[in-house]
Amino acid sequence: SQTIHQWPATLVQPVGSPLSLECTVEGTSNPNLYWYRQAAGRGLQLLFYSVGIGQISSEVPQNLSASRPQDRQFILSSKKLLLSDSGFYLCAWRGRGAGELFFGEGSRLTVL
Amino acid sequence: GENVEQHPSTLSVQEGDSAVIKCTYSDSASNYFPWYKQELGKRPQLIIDIRSNVGEKKDQRIAVTLNKTAKHFSLHITETQPEDSAVYFCAASNAGKSTFGDGTTLTVKP
Numbered sequence: 001s002q003t004i005h006q007w008p009a010t011l012v013q014p015v016g017s018p019l020s021l022e023c024t025v026e027g028t029s030n031p032n033l034y035w036y037r038q039a040a041g042r043g044l045q046l047l048f049y050s051v052g053i054g055q056i057s058s059e060v061p062q063n064l065s066a067s068r069p070q071d072r073q074f075i076l077s078s079k080k081l082l083l084s085d086s087g088f089y090l091c092a093w094r095g096r097g098a099g100e101l102f103f104g105e106g107s108r109l110t111v112l
Numbered sequence: 113g114e115n116v117e118q119h120p121s122t123l124s125v126q127e128g129d130s131a132v133i134k135c136t137y138s139d140s141a142s143n144y145f146p147w148y149k150q151e152l153g154k155r156p157q158l159i160i161d162i163r164s165n166v167g168e169k170k171d172q173r174i175a176v177t178l179n180k181t182a183k184h185f186s187l188h189i190t191e192t193q194p195e196d197s198a199v200y201f202c203a204a205s206n207a208g209k210s211t212f213g214d215g216t217t218l219t220v221k222p
Contacts, residue, residue: 032208034210036212041213041215042204042214043116043118043201043212043213043214043215044156044201044212046211046212048211049208049209053210090155090156094208095174099146099161099163099205100143100146100158100161101148101156101158101210102158103145103155103157103171104155105154105155106155
């Protein structure tokens with residue numbers, strides 16, 4: 001069966017520090033991969049999605065970036081965090097031609 | 113791009129009553145409409161979905177209706193139970209991209 005792993009689960013970072021969140025999917029190949037951010041009391045904002053290795057589409061202009069170095073690995077990064085980057089980050093995958101999104105357990109980022 | 117509006121933002125019902133959550137979308141090309149349930153501190157999980165070629169779908173106490181002409185869809189939960197308390201999100205999807213509503217916090221009082 002397919003599983004998705006996301007880490008770290010929580011992190012507290014100072015303003016201006018770098019960020020790296022990692023997500024891996026097991027049990028499937030060539031998935032569509034997504035990074036969402038959920039602000040407190042708000043919905044899920046799509047940040048990046050990828051349909052293949054090295055193929056990244058950005059939905060929101062910001063100081064974050066994403067990379068897909070391997071088929072089932074998706075990384076969210078920042079060189080310098082802002083206070084507004086705080087939130088709950090969710091990685092998700094979807095099979096080709098499928099509808100349902102499967103979410104990771106999330107990473108709660110607090111920028112101080 | 114797609115814009116999804118969801119109402120109400122909070123909903124409180126008595127156990128056994130029905131709950132209805134409504135969403136509207138803007139992009140007529142959207143063709144897949146899932147609903148996710150997120151319990152406190154957990155990941156969202158799909159509870160029901162509907163495709164644009166269907167007007168209604170039911171799964172036990174949960175049903176979803178879609179009006180393509182008006183670009184709105186709704187979630188109906190009947191005979192609500194305390195374990196239905198959670199945040200519910202609607203989404204509109206096209207070409208592999210899903211745009212979510214802001215969520216509805218449902219509280220079912222025993």
